[in-house]
Amino acid sequence: MTSPSGSLHLMSLSKRYGSFTAVDNVSLHIEKGEFLTLLGPSGSGKTTLLMMIAGFQDISQGDILLGGVSIAQTPAEKRNFGMVFQGYALFPHMSVHDNIAYPLSVRRRPKAEIDARVAEMLDLVRLNGFAKRLPKELSGGQQQRVALARALCFAPPVLLLDEPLGALDKKLRVEVQAQLKEIHRRVGTTFVYVTHDQEEALSMSDRIVIMQNGRIEQVGTPADLYQHPKTAFAASFLGKSNFLHRDGAVFALRPEKIDLSPEGQGIGANKASGVVLSVTYFGAVLKYQVAVPGIDPIEVDVDAWRAGQVLPEGARVDLTWADSAAVRLSDHSL
Amino acid sequence: MRLPLKSGWLLVLPFLLLVGGLFLGPILNVLWISVTDPAPGFGNYAQLGSSDTLRRILWTTLRVCVICTAFSVILGYSIAYAMVHAAGPAQSRMVGLLLISFWISVLVRTFSWLMLLGRNGVVNSGLEALGIITAPIAFMRNELGVLIGMVHYMVPYAVLPIFAAMQSIDGRVVQASRSLGGSGAQTFWRIYLPLTKPGIVAASLVVFIINLGFYVIPAVLGGGKVLMVAEYISVQVLITLQWGTAAMLAAILLFGVLALMFLMSRFMKLSTVFGGART
Known part of the structure; x- marks a missing residue:
């Protein structure tokens, strides 16, 4: 059989x-x-x-x-x-x-x-x-x-x-x-x-x-x-993604691949500054919404145990990420 | 809002009185007559053992009812199957036609059959004109005529419970059978038919019980040759005035139906048969 x-x-x-x-x-x-x-x-x-x-x-x-x-x-x-x-x-x-x-x-x-x-x-x-x-x-x-x-x-x-x-x-x-x-x-x-x-x-x-x-x-x-x-579509349906427009192309950036630090302390190949809109505690992770001038709010996931202090709403923060973290999309229609 | 039990009974009391007075009362009266008229005792019931006529009538009734039930349910099953598998608008039309057939008087239907299939009916004269037959075929005024008329009348009653049972079948169960290698025939006999069994039982019960009391169709289409219980009761009541015998026969019908329902309830829950919620 x-x-x-x-x-x-x-x-x-x-x-x-x-x-x-x-x-x-x-x-x-x-x-x-x-x-x-x-x-x-x-x-x-x-x-x-x-x-x-x-x-x-x-x-x-x-x-x-x-x-x-x-x-x-x-x-x-x-x-x-x-x-x-x-x-x-x-x-x-x-x-x-x-x-x-x-x-x-x-x-x-x-x-x-x-x-x-x-x-x-x-x-x-x-x-x-x-x-x-x-x-x-x-x-x-x-x-x-x-x-x-x-x-x-x-x-x-x-x-x-x-x-x-x-x-x-x-x-x-x-x-x-x-x-x-x-x-x-x-x-x-x-x-x-x-x-x-x-x-x-x-x-x-x-x-x-x-x-x-x-x-x-x-x-x-x-x-x-x-x-x-x-x-x-793939980037947003499987997991979550932030979408960044750079040089006429669109990049997907996973929330957990972004480092978040108090303003002036961020070190990384790519950097953006913004203000914390909201922070939500999920046990394993902290989910931040960060307003960055000129683009949609950026979502950032931080391991809760790693975060020394929770940055409150309104705090000014630096977002940094490695070059490899942002994935260039060939088709950006959702 | 939930009422306490007692006031709940109070609310249905008028209905209970109505049922008791207009339904149970007469039935008890019939039972009473059957053991008191013409003389107290079970003399009327004893006729069942002594009278060949009575036994022949009961046998005819039983035979006609069983055959009619079988044909009605088989035909009803096919119609219900076609209805369940028809596309939306076609299905509504079929249900509509079925309901219309309930509204046509049994007398109209019966005499229509006479006009169609009688000695000088459309069919016989047509066949004769075409030279296919030389003498008319005896469709009517015999047991065949009674059966044709009764089956025709009962098919819609058979369709409804079977249709309901078929509608409640999850189509994926049928697909599952196919995907597991079951052929069309295997899927039907081993999955579909068993799942429609409550509908078949309900249809058989309904058709059989209604058949037992048929009066007009046997009287007209049987041409006096197919004497069934209902017609015989009416003769006893209206012509020979033997109310005791009539009441006894009515009681026998009643007990027969009750016994049948009891037997069925041994095999399956009557609530599922009559469309109650499945557990």
């Missing part, structure tokens, strides 16, 4: 509804075994793109190759992709065991094999002992794990996940992120993950695809995208 190949080629994929283009000429190569995240705000086309890969949306233009073979005309049930849905979409009338067994049972596998595999999957998602429960008797996090076990049960070459953590509370979400990453490492399946949550994207992905208006904005590793955003 091991899959021959889990590499996906999306070739100039487009999806149009009348005059509206939901997915616009998207080309992407997804490596076998990769954890790839499609990140974007709602309406960016990320879910539509996932549904096209899954086979639930037909393709207006372009092609999808799985291991080099076109699957554009293959119906969803023949693509052999596991899928975890937003809201999980567990079968409410079936026990946890029968839910997980479903993909094997529709493939008419022998019962002994099914039972062994279901036990293995329950073990993987740490739900031993829950086999006889109905979905409604489980917590949200447990339902989410059943959905994951069900989608992985038939060892699909590719697993598609559509905002699977959206319904969980924040604390649980962080926990499940770690579990998901661990499961990905253990099963080695290609994961294509859709989310609008930048923290999820940063913490789990091998690569992130930032999408906006149906197009790919930028592709890269989390560190790559965070350190070297190419567009203003």
